[in-house]
Amino acid sequence: MLPLRLLWRNWRSGEVRILAGALILAVAVVSCISMFTDRLDTALTAQSHTFLGADRVVRSSQPRPPEWQPLADKYQLGTATTIRFNSMVYSGDNMHLASVKAVSAAYPLLGELTISEQPFATDPEKISVAAGGPPAGQAWVDSRLLPLLDVSLGEEVVVGEKPLTITRVIIDEPDRGSNFSAFGARLMMNESDLAATRVIQPGSRVRYSWLLSGPENTLRSMLAELKPLLSPHERIVDVESAQQGLAKTLDTGRKFLMLSAMISVLLAGVAIAIAARRFAQRHVDQVALMKSLGAGCNKIRRLYAVxxxxxxxxxxxxxxxxxxxxxxxxxxxxxxxxxVQLAAPGWTSLLPGLLTGIVCLVFFVAPPLWHLPTVPPIKILRRELAVSSVHYYWQAFLGLLAMIFLVVLFSRDWWLSGSIVLAIIALLVLVAAFATLLLGLGRQLGRRAGSVWRLALSGLQRNAQQSVVQMMVFGLAIMLLLSLTSLRTTLLEDWQLQLPSGTPNHFLMNIATDEVPQITAMMAQRDLEPQHMFPMVRGRLTHINGQEPTDEIRQRAEMLRREVNLSWTDTMSSDNKIVAGDWWDGWHERGVYGVSVEEQTAQDLGLELGDDLQFSLGGLRLEARVASIRSLKWDSMNPNFFFLLSPGALDDFSPTYLTSVYLPPEQKLFINQLLGAFPTVVVIEMDRVIAQIQAIVAQVSAGVELMLWLVVLGGFFVMWAAVSASMESRMQEAALLRALGSSRQRLLGSLWIEFSLLGFFSGVMAAVGAEILLLSIQYWVLDIPLRFHWQVWLLGIAGSALLIGLLGVISCRKVIHTPPGRMLREIA
Amino acid sequence: MLQAQALTKRVTTAAGTLTILSEVSLQVSAGDSLAITGASGSGKSTLLGILAGLDQPSSGSVILHQHDLTALSEEKRARVRAEHVGFVFQSFQLLPGLTALENVMMPLELHGVDNARGKAEFFLTRVGLNDRLQHYPQQLSGGEQQRVAIARAFASEPDILFADEPTGNLDSTTGAHVIDLLFELNREHNTTLVLVTHEQRLAERCRQRVSLEGGKVVERRPCEAA
Structure with missing residues (x-):
C-alpha cells in the first residue's frame, strides 16, 4: 500500500498532476477520435451503401444461377433482386422508351425508396418511404413519365404485353447511381409480373443485380465461396467501385481523422515526456533521501513502477x-x-485509447524515470553532485520509436507514417542546428542591445539547453497544428469545389436543333442558366487504324459493344484536362478531323496519338484521328464525353443537343412544363444524388472540423507543459531580479521578449516543417495538387511569437505580482 | 560500534586526481559521541558520508555494527542503513509535499514498521511539535523543521545517528535548543552520535573530537566538557 500512499501524496502536492493530465488527454483524444471515427465510418459506409441499395451487388447480364440463393441463406444474408432493361411503354397512342426496373419484394435492402402520390413532390409531408417495391400489377414511375405518356396516377400503362396500374410516383431510389445509364424515365414493377410482359427474349440487353446485405465478415466469407462460381459476365460491386468520387472523399476524410488522432497522440506524448522528465528531476532529492534512510535500488524501482x-x-x-x-x-x-443515425461505437474502438496509454507509459514516462532508482545516496549530502539522467537524445529517439509504432498502427498507411516521421526528424535536426546558431547570434546581439533585450537574451542563453528543447517542443506542436489546420482548409475547399452549390442537377437530352433556341429562351425566362449545349450523335466505334478491334480489346472495352455519344466543341470544359497531344488550336492536319479521347477509354482501347478511328453513325462512316487524350471528372455533374470531335465533324449527322442546368427545388415543376412543351426531350434528374453526396461531404467536414479543435486543445496543453517545466528556475531568477530592484515593467518586458523570441524561432522551424509535411502528404497520401501555403508561414511565425510570448508572461505573472521576499521563500 | 581504518578518498577531475581524505582512522564505541570538525572543504562531509555507508572510500575500511561497509554492495549497505542508521541534515531534507507527520512516517513506512503513525506522533510530540502534525515544511520555521528531522531520525530507533551540520542553517538560540534536544534524545535512546560541525559549542558537547584539515586528521582528543 506504500506506493499508493506515496502516489496520493505526490498527487496532493501537484507532482503528478501534469503527468496525469497529459496521459488523460492522450487517451481521451485518441479514444474519442477512434470511437467517433468508428461510428462515423459505420454510418457513412451505411449511407454510402444506400447508393447501392445493399452492402454488395452481384451484377450480371444473365439470370442468377439457382444454386447461389442457398449460399446466401446459409450465411443468413439479406437478398433482393433487380432486373433492369429498356423497353417501350405505352398508354394509348403515346409511347416512351422507359428504363424499366423489376424488383423483388425485399428491395431495397439498404437506403430508402421514397414515393409520393403527387408528381414532382418536394414537400416532405407528401413524400413517404416505401416498405418494399410495388405490389404485383402496379407500377411506380418517375414523375416525368406522366406528361410524356399523358397519363395520371390510377391509369394504366402497358409494358410489353402486361398492363400495369400507376399507383405512385418515385421521388428517389437508392441505387439510381450518378452515372446516368438510364436515359429513359424509370418504371418500377414487381418481379413477378416480369414473365407476363414477355419483353425479355434471348439476346435482350438486361442487367440483373443480386443485392446482398449483412455483417461485413459474413459477407466476405460468403463472397469468398461465391467468387469461384462467377462467370466472366458476373462481377461483384461494392461502394468503392460503384462511387469512385465519393469513395475518395470518404477515404480522404478518414485519413484526415486518423492524422488528427496521430497528431494528438504525438502532442500528448511530448507533453507526457516533458512532465515525466520534470517529475524525475523533482524526485531526485526524494530518492536520495529514501536511499539514505535505507531503501535499496530495487525497492525504489518497485515503489515508482507501481x-x-x-x-x-x-x-x-x-x-x-x-x-x-x-x-x-x-x-x-x-x-x-x-x-444520419450513428451506430454505437464498437468495443474495438476502445483499443487504440488503451494502447496509447500503455505505449505512452513505456516510451514516454518510463525512460526519464529509469535512472531515478540509481541516484546515489551520497547526493543527500553533496547537493552539487551531478545525477546521471537519460539524455534528451535518447528520450527523443524512444519517443520517435513510439510515434512510428502508433502512427503505423493507427493509419496502416506507410506513406502517411513516413511523411510524418520524416517531417519530424527534419524538424528536430533543423531546430537543433538553428537553435545553436541563433543562440550564438543572440550572444553577439545581446552585448549591444538595450537592457531589457540584454536581460531577455541572457535568459535564453543561460538556459540554452532548456531553450533548445523548448524550441523543439514548440516547433513540433506548432508544426503539427499548422499542418492540420491547413490540410483541413485544403480538404474542405477541395470537397466544396467538387460539388459547389449551384452544381447542375438536371440533364436535358435529345433536344432537336430547332428546339435549342426555344428551350434556351424558356429557361432564360425563369432565370435558369444552362451549361453549354453539346451537339450529340450516337455512334459505334468500328475500326482502329483500319482494323476491327481484337477480342482482347473487346473484352476490356465495354463501349465497343454498344453505341456511344459523340460530340464536338471548340472550347474545352474546365473539368477536362489534356494529358497528351493538343487541343484544336494545335491541330493542323488538313482534311482530317481530330478526336479527343478520354484517358481511361484510350487506355482500354490501346489508343495512341495519331491513331485513326472509324465510327459508324446510323450506317454512315466518320473517320477521325486521335489528336489528344483528356482526363475528366465524371463526378463534376457536367456533360462529359468519351470522344470529342473537332468543330464541324458532326455537321452532316443531324445531331441532337445535350445540356445540364441547376434547378432549385422550387423550380422543380419546370420539368413538367418543359416536357409538356417538348415531349421528346429527355430529362435526367440528379438532384437527389447530388444532395446525398453533399450531405456526406458535409458530415465528414463537420467531423474534420471538430477533431481539429480537439487537437488544438492538445497543442496548447503541450506548450503549457513545456513552459511550466522551466517555470521554477525562471521564477527564481525573476524573484531574485525583483529583490535586487528590477522594475516590474523591465521584468515583464524581458519575459515578453524571451518567450516571443522562443516563439518566433519555433514558428520559423514549424513553418518549414509544416510545408514539408503538407507537400508530402498532398503528393503521396491524398493525391491532390501541390500548393504552397503562405498562410502557414504568416500564421506560424507571427502567431507562435505572440502565443508563446503570452503563455510565458501569463505563467510568470505570479512572480511579478508577489512580493519578492515571499516568492524567494516559497521557491526555496 | 563504528570503526574506520585508513580511509582515503580520491576523485578524478579535469585538473587531475584530488585527494579529499587521506588515511583517516577512528573508532566510536556504542553510546559514545564524536564530533568531526574542520574548515569548509576539509573533507568532513565526505568522511561522514563514507562512515554512514552513503559513499565508498577509494581505500580503507569501515566496520559499522559488525558490517564491513566497504565490502558490501549498495543494496546490502542500504539494508545496514535501514537497520542501524539515522540521519539529521543541515538543510533538514524534509519533503515539501508531505506534512510533518508524513515526513516522520516515511522511513517507518519504507521499512514496513507497524503503527508508523502512532510512532511518528509520539516522536513529534517528544520534540514539542504535537500541534504542528499536519503542517507542511514551508509552514514551519527553520528550528521546527530541524525538530521534525530529529523526530524522523529517532523514530526509526537507530543504533547510530549521523548529523551533518545540524545547526548550520539556524540562528544561535534555535541552534542551542536543537542541540539540547539532540543530546537529550541521544541519552534517552542510548544512540551513538557522529556529527559534523564547525561550531565549537556543539563539538565540545561530544565525548570525542576529530579535526580535519586538507583531508587529514590534525587533532584528535577527548572533549573536556564531555
Whole structure:
C-alpha cells in the first residue's frame, strides 16, 4: 500500500498532476477520435451503401444461377433482386422508351425508396418511404413519365404485353447511381409480373443485380465461396467501385481523422515526456533521501513502477470515460446537423485509447524515470553532485520509436507514417542546428542591445539547453497544428469545389436543333442558366487504324459493344484536362478531323496519338484521328464525353443537343412544363444524388472540423507543459531580479521578449516543417495538387511569437505580482 | 560500534586526481559521541558520508555494527542503513509535499514498521511539535523543521545517528535548543552520535573530537566538557 500512499501524496502536492493530465488527454483524444471515427465510418459506409441499395451487388447480364440463393441463406444474408432493361411503354397512342426496373419484394435492402402520390413532390409531408417495391400489377414511375405518356396516377400503362396500374410516383431510389445509364424515365414493377410482359427474349440487353446485405465478415466469407462460381459476365460491386468520387472523399476524410488522432497522440506524448522528465528531476532529492534512510535500488524501482502503473491505469480509465463522453457529445451535435443515425461505437474502438496509454507509459514516462532508482545516496549530502539522467537524445529517439509504432498502427498507411516521421526528424535536426546558431547570434546581439533585450537574451542563453528543447517542443506542436489546420482548409475547399452549390442537377437530352433556341429562351425566362449545349450523335466505334478491334480489346472495352455519344466543341470544359497531344488550336492536319479521347477509354482501347478511328453513325462512316487524350471528372455533374470531335465533324449527322442546368427545388415543376412543351426531350434528374453526396461531404467536414479543435486543445496543453517545466528556475531568477530592484515593467518586458523570441524561432522551424509535411502528404497520401501555403508561414511565425510570448508572461505573472521576499521563500 | 581504518578518498577531475581524505582512522564505541570538525572543504562531509555507508572510500575500511561497509554492495549497505542508521541534515531534507507527520512516517513506512503513525506522533510530540502534525515544511520555521528531522531520525530507533551540520542553517538560540534536544534524545535512546560541525559549542558537547584539515586528521582528543 506504500506506493499508493506515496502516489496520493505526490498527487496532493501537484507532482503528478501534469503527468496525469497529459496521459488523460492522450487517451481521451485518441479514444474519442477512434470511437467517433468508428461510428462515423459505420454510418457513412451505411449511407454510402444506400447508393447501392445493399452492402454488395452481384451484377450480371444473365439470370442468377439457382444454386447461389442457398449460399446466401446459409450465411443468413439479406437478398433482393433487380432486373433492369429498356423497353417501350405505352398508354394509348403515346409511347416512351422507359428504363424499366423489376424488383423483388425485399428491395431495397439498404437506403430508402421514397414515393409520393403527387408528381414532382418536394414537400416532405407528401413524400413517404416505401416498405418494399410495388405490389404485383402496379407500377411506380418517375414523375416525368406522366406528361410524356399523358397519363395520371390510377391509369394504366402497358409494358410489353402486361398492363400495369400507376399507383405512385418515385421521388428517389437508392441505387439510381450518378452515372446516368438510364436515359429513359424509370418504371418500377414487381418481379413477378416480369414473365407476363414477355419483353425479355434471348439476346435482350438486361442487367440483373443480386443485392446482398449483412455483417461485413459474413459477407466476405460468403463472397469468398461465391467468387469461384462467377462467370466472366458476373462481377461483384461494392461502394468503392460503384462511387469512385465519393469513395475518395470518404477515404480522404478518414485519413484526415486518423492524422488528427496521430497528431494528438504525438502532442500528448511530448507533453507526457516533458512532465515525466520534470517529475524525475523533482524526485531526485526524494530518492536520495529514501536511499539514505535505507531503501535499496530495487525497492525504489518497485515503489515508482507501481505508482506509475496505477497512475497510468487510472489516467487511461478516466481518459476512456472522458473520451467516450466527448464523442457522445460530438456525435449528438453532429447528428443534430444531419439526419444520419450513428451506430454505437464498437468495443474495438476502445483499443487504440488503451494502447496509447500503455505505449505512452513505456516510451514516454518510463525512460526519464529509469535512472531515478540509481541516484546515489551520497547526493543527500553533496547537493552539487551531478545525477546521471537519460539524455534528451535518447528520450527523443524512444519517443520517435513510439510515434512510428502508433502512427503505423493507427493509419496502416506507410506513406502517411513516413511523411510524418520524416517531417519530424527534419524538424528536430533543423531546430537543433538553428537553435545553436541563433543562440550564438543572440550572444553577439545581446552585448549591444538595450537592457531589457540584454536581460531577455541572457535568459535564453543561460538556459540554452532548456531553450533548445523548448524550441523543439514548440516547433513540433506548432508544426503539427499548422499542418492540420491547413490540410483541413485544403480538404474542405477541395470537397466544396467538387460539388459547389449551384452544381447542375438536371440533364436535358435529345433536344432537336430547332428546339435549342426555344428551350434556351424558356429557361432564360425563369432565370435558369444552362451549361453549354453539346451537339450529340450516337455512334459505334468500328475500326482502329483500319482494323476491327481484337477480342482482347473487346473484352476490356465495354463501349465497343454498344453505341456511344459523340460530340464536338471548340472550347474545352474546365473539368477536362489534356494529358497528351493538343487541343484544336494545335491541330493542323488538313482534311482530317481530330478526336479527343478520354484517358481511361484510350487506355482500354490501346489508343495512341495519331491513331485513326472509324465510327459508324446510323450506317454512315466518320473517320477521325486521335489528336489528344483528356482526363475528366465524371463526378463534376457536367456533360462529359468519351470522344470529342473537332468543330464541324458532326455537321452532316443531324445531331441532337445535350445540356445540364441547376434547378432549385422550387423550380422543380419546370420539368413538367418543359416536357409538356417538348415531349421528346429527355430529362435526367440528379438532384437527389447530388444532395446525398453533399450531405456526406458535409458530415465528414463537420467531423474534420471538430477533431481539429480537439487537437488544438492538445497543442496548447503541450506548450503549457513545456513552459511550466522551466517555470521554477525562471521564477527564481525573476524573484531574485525583483529583490535586487528590477522594475516590474523591465521584468515583464524581458519575459515578453524571451518567450516571443522562443516563439518566433519555433514558428520559423514549424513553418518549414509544416510545408514539408503538407507537400508530402498532398503528393503521396491524398493525391491532390501541390500548393504552397503562405498562410502557414504568416500564421506560424507571427502567431507562435505572440502565443508563446503570452503563455510565458501569463505563467510568470505570479512572480511579478508577489512580493519578492515571499516568492524567494516559497521557491526555496 | 563504528570503526574506520585508513580511509582515503580520491576523485578524478579535469585538473587531475584530488585527494579529499587521506588515511583517516577512528573508532566510536556504542553510546559514545564524536564530533568531526574542520574548515569548509576539509573533507568532513565526505568522511561522514563514507562512515554512514552513503559513499565508498577509494581505500580503507569501515566496520559499522559488525558490517564491513566497504565490502558490501549498495543494496546490502542500504539494508545496514535501514537497520542501524539515522540521519539529521543541515538543510533538514524534509519533503515539501508531505506534512510533518508524513515526513516522520516515511522511513517507518519504507521499512514496513507497524503503527508508523502512532510512532511518528509520539516522536513529534517528544520534540514539542504535537500541534504542528499536519503542517507542511514551508509552514514551519527553520528550528521546527530541524525538530521534525530529529523526530524522523529517532523514530526509526537507530543504533547510530549521523548529523551533518545540524545547526548550520539556524540562528544561535534555535541552534542551542536543537542541540539540547539532540543530546537529550541521544541519552534517552542510548544512540551513538557522529556529527559534523564547525561550531565549537556543539563539538565540545561530544565525548570525542576529530579535526580535519586538507583531508587529514590534525587533532584528535577527548572533549573536556564531555
Amino acid at each position: 505508482q506509475l502503473l496505477v497512475l497510468s491505469l487510472a489516467a487511461s480509465l478516466i481518459g476512456l470515460l472522458l473520451g467516450s463522453g466527448l464523442q457522445a457529445l460530438v456525435a449528438a451535435s453532429v447528428s443534430s446537423l444531419f439526419p
